[in-house]
Amino acid sequence: MKEKKQLTREEKLLASYRAKLRREGLLKACLTASICGFALSVIVSAVSFATVSDLLFIALGVWAAATAGLTALFYRFLFRPDLSATARRVDGMGLEERVVTMVELSGREDVLAGKQRKDTEQALSSVGVKQMRTGIPKVLLAVLLLVMALAVFMMSYSTVLAVRAQETENPIGEEHTPTPSEQDDAIIREMIEKLREEINAAPVDGTLKSYLHQIVDDLEASLKPTDSLEVKIARVSETAQRIHKLIEEYLSRTTIGQELQKHETTKPLGDAVVTGDIETVKGAFQAMYDSIEPHVMAGEYDILAQTADDIEQSIRDATIRDEQLAEALQKLADALRAAIPKQPPEEGEEEHVGDEVMKEVQDAFDQAVQDMQNALEGEKEKAEADKNADELDKELQDTIQDALDKLNGKEQETEPEDPEEPEEPEEPEEPGEEQGGEQGSNPPPADGDVKYDSVIDGETSYKDVEYEEQFKELLESDTLTDEQRKAIEDYLEFLGTEKP
Amino acid sequence: MITEQNLEEFKTLCDNIFTQIGRDMIGQKEVVEFSVIAMIAGGNVLLEGVPGVGKTRLVRTLGRVFSLPFSRIQFTPDLMPADVTGTNIIVKDEKGNSKFSFQKGPIFSNIILADEINRATPKTQSALLEAMQEHKVTVMGVSRPLDEPFFVLATQNPIEQDGTYPLPEAQMDRFMFKLIVTYPKMEELGRIVGMTQITMDEVADAACSAEELLRMRATAKEIPVAADVMNYAMRLTLATQPGSECPAQIAKKYIRYGASPRAAQALISAAKVRALMNGRYNVSYGDLNALACPVLRHRIKLTFEAVTDSVTADDIIHEIIAELGHAGDTPKAGETVKTAEKGEEQPVKRGLFGKKK
Incomplete structure (x- = not known):
């Protein structure tokens, strides 16, 4: 009990010095841990470099976690100053091992120990905490700077490489950020789509609509990628004004x-x-x-x-x-x-x-x-x-659109199913599960050349639907424009039906 | 158990001793200080110096100041061991019968001045071995203890080597210190000449009795040594041994044989006295560093390479101190702890052969 009191007295005597050394120890632990953290970051960056993958945040996380964790460990086991270490440091200020001896004599109450303690206290009073220099080794700082610079360089370099590789491999990725040129194209596309919608919604006959769409097609063909956005917008606006004027003229027409x-x-x-x-x-x-x-x-x-x-x-x-x-x-x-x-x-x-x-x-x-x-x-x-021509035109467009949609759908379904053996026909006796509900009525031909000779229900042949005859009658009449006539002829040719 | 009175007495006696020695000795503070330290610690001292620098006078003064019987043995090549230790002689008793009677030699004294010890043959030199280490003399199978306190203060001339017999290692190891007595400085020389014009006799008074000296020795032995300091003394000693577990780099190159355990014992004993002499109640690295040269220099056997490179034992010791990282604690020559700078953390300075970088 008595020893404990004396020890407490010595601890109290050295408390201020010890507090400073604790801060110093914590700083040293932090610096050392940071060196280890940066070293680990360098390793992670090396892995990132080798695998050409973006591990920047992992490297930063490893550095932060290692620094935090190792700081505590280093402080606990390496840099936390005990009373003896504190005494040694204080003695370094010219106290000639008085403090170390005093700490070792703690508990002794003989005359010599008392004199020694008194002498030490007297010597301690002549020095202050401020005179104790903070002992951060320059080597530690130099190594820290070196490793930190290396880690920063490695992280930056590997990240840049990874990002470049990603851009090369997947230029239109899901998280693709549109370039300014792509943004311009999107704006122009949107304007043209809007124009087409206006044409479709305008209460004009099919001929004029076809003519107007042709104008828009010409516009699209004439737009050059090298044109600036302002030029493109100006040309689209000009075309839009022209189309609006034609529609207005059409709408302002009067009969006798x-x-x-x-x-x-x-x-x-x-x-x-x-x-x-x-x-x-x-x-x-x-x-x-x-x-x-x-x-x-x-x-x-x-x-x-x-x-x-x-x-x-x-x-x-x-x-x-x-x-x-x-x-x-x-x-x-x-x-x-x-x-x-x-x-x-x-x-x-x-x-x-x-x-x-x-x-x-x-x-x-x-x-x-x-x-x-x-x-x-x-x-x-x-x-x-x-x-009738308008209705037929509309029906024709819908039918062609459906056929194209169906064709696209078929391609999307068939492409990924057996990419390695695209030319092998599927056995009719063993219909694959991938064929789903479409198998049976219209199985794909063996040569892979898909023919869509049925309407959207997948069962009725195009030849059986009644408007085929109407198309033929229309072709024989004089009421069709040349464009409508050509569309119907192409359609019948598509179906493989003889022209009237 | 040491008392407050013992400590006060030690301080008082020390002051008196140095005061009285100062009456006869001018300059040579370090030699005087270390000689006194050796006497208090119970060690023997080998004084090396050219003729006329005050070696003999110092020994005589010490004998006077300590108020101890003093014997001087002038070592010559024809000096025999019996001339030192004494011998049995045939004497006739009252009845006329002859019998052997031991005739004590000059060794039977408290302070022995072995002047020019290296001029005697090794056989005669060896006569001192038992006396110096065990403080007894064995003649004809009979051991006779010497009076305490017992000191041997030997001198030798380093320049006239013809017809001399260098002390063997075993002999050297029995000296606690080997002190180099240098020429006095101009100011000191002037004072010496001035003083001797008045009288050549020693005028110092006795300042310390044998009993008091023994009490001082007992008091000094109680001075605590911190574990770190004790460890440093061990490392300092072992660093001089090329084959030890922690040899100094320079030791591997320039030392053939290092210091013996007696060196460590001497270091600690002397350091305790030095600390207490300077009013400190603990041994410091500075004490050990200050005492390293006198304690170790004669215990180190240099290699031929060291001789050819003109590297001295003191150079090697300073380098070892620097290598051990406590060069900053070494006080300057003649400097006591009280005069050392306080309040500033002493940087550790390293350099080849103790030179500051």
């Missing part, structure tokens, strides 16, 4: 009937022509007759001239030309103008002249009804043919 609706004298006729119903046209003529008659009977023949002028104006203004209708209406206008008396009627003959004029008007109207009937029926047939 619509133009007739704009004039007061011909409005009933215009309404009737728009409907395309000949009976309505007849009713419209009757209404026009009823409205003209009072004026004519009153000797006001200008109504006829006005009506004729309005008809001719409508014919001129109409942007959608129907020649038969225009001819019929021109004849009507001429007849109306011809019905106007050359000279004003004499007194008392107004009624008679009026009757004659109205009779000519009636004849003109009747003739017009006949002419217009033919024109309207032809127009109606043409409209139906256009409608």
Whole structure:
């Protein structure tokens, strides 16, 4: 117990020195552990270099973990100063082994030990903690700097090599970061897709749509990779404006009937022509007759001239030309103008002249009804043919798209299944599991040349579907544009069907 | 058990001893200090120096200061062992019968001055062996103890080697110190000449009795030695042995035979006295370093290579100290611990043959 008290007194005497040495020991442990950590990082980097893999974070983690772990170990077993070590260091300040001896004499209470302790305390009072230099060996610092530099170099170099190798092996990886050029292309692609969507959504006929798509195709072909983004955007915008203008022009087109609706004298006729119903046209003529008659009977023949002028104006203004209708209406206008008396009627003959004029008007109207009937029926047939052509065009595009999708799907299914033996036919008796539900009805041919001769249900042959005959009928008719005709011919050729 | 009084007495006596010696001896502080240390520690001293530098005077002064019987033996080639130890002679008693009677030689004294010891034959030199180590003399089969305290203070001349007999290793090993007495400096020489113009006689008074000297020796023996310091003394000794477990690099090259265990004993005993003389109650590395040369220099047998390279034993010892990493603790010549710088951590300086780099 007594010894413990003395030891405590000596420890207290050296407490401040020991605290400083503990800090120094911790620093030394940290530096030594850091050297070991960097050495391990160098090893990891060497592995990274050898395997050309990015192990930067592993190397950093190894360094951090080794430094933390080894610092504790080194401090615990190597650098933690005990009382004797502290005494030795304090003696190094010129105390001539007084402190070491005092520590060894702790517990002795004889005169000599007492004198020695007193002498040591006196000597200790002449030196301070600040005079004790921190003893970090320069060799340790030099080795640390050397190993650290080597580790940093190795980590950087191996990481750069690994990243370069990764880029070379997998240029379009899942985590591929688009280059500025690729970003530009994406922007342009998006603009063009939007343009195509606008074309598809525009209420225009198929011909114009095909024409507009052709414009876009030309645009895509004309864009050069060397062009800057600004140039590309400018050209796409220019094309878009052109397409919008064409669509607007198309949408602003008016028929003769619509133009007739704009004039007061011909409005009933215009309404009737728009409907395309000949009976309505007849009713419209009757209404026009009823409205003209009072004026004519009153000797006001200008109504006829006005009506004729309005008809001719409508014919001129109409942007959608129907020649038969225009001819019929021109004849009507001429007849109306011809019905106007050359000279004003004499007194008392107004009624008679009026009757004659109205009779000519009636004849003109009747003739017009006949002419217009033919024109309207032809127009109606043409409209139906256009409608059918549009529908067929749409169906054709859908069918081709389905076929292409199916073809792509088949390729994706068949490619990875047996990459080493692509030409070996599969046994029909042993259908592979990889074939799934598609096996049976349309097994792939033995020569690997896949033929898709069925519709999307996989069972019905394209030859059995009824619109094949419709295509043939359409080809025989004159209602198809050249583009539609070519598409259908290609389609029938694709199916292996003879052309009509 | 050592007492406070013993410590005080030691200090007082030391002061008196040096004061009285200073009355007769001018300069040679280191030689005087080490001689006193050897006497207190109970060791023999070999003084080497050219004639006329005060060797004999120092011994005589020591005899006076310690108030001890003093014998001087002038060693010559024809000196016989019996001339040193004494011999049995035939004497007639009162009845006229002849009988042997032991006639004590000059060795039977407390302080022996063996002047020019290397001029005697090895046979005569060997007569001192038993006396120096065991403090007894055996003549005709009868051992006779010598009075305590017993010291041999021998001198030898290093320059006139013709007709001399170098001391054998066994003889040398029995000297605790070999001290080199150098020429005095100009200031010291002036004072010496001035003093001897007044009188050539020693004027020092007795300052310490035999009993007091023995008490001082007992007190010094109690001085504690830290384990590290003790270990250093052992390493210092073993470093001089080329075939030991921890030889110094220089020892392998220049030393044929190293110091014996007596050297380690001498180091520690002398270091204790030195520490206490300097008011310290523990032995330091500095004590050992200061004593290393006088203790080890005559115990080292150099190789022919060392002779041809003009490397002295002192050079080798300094290099060994430097190699052991405590060169910074070595006080300068004549410097005591009290004058050593305090408060600054002493850097360890290493260099070839003790030269500072």
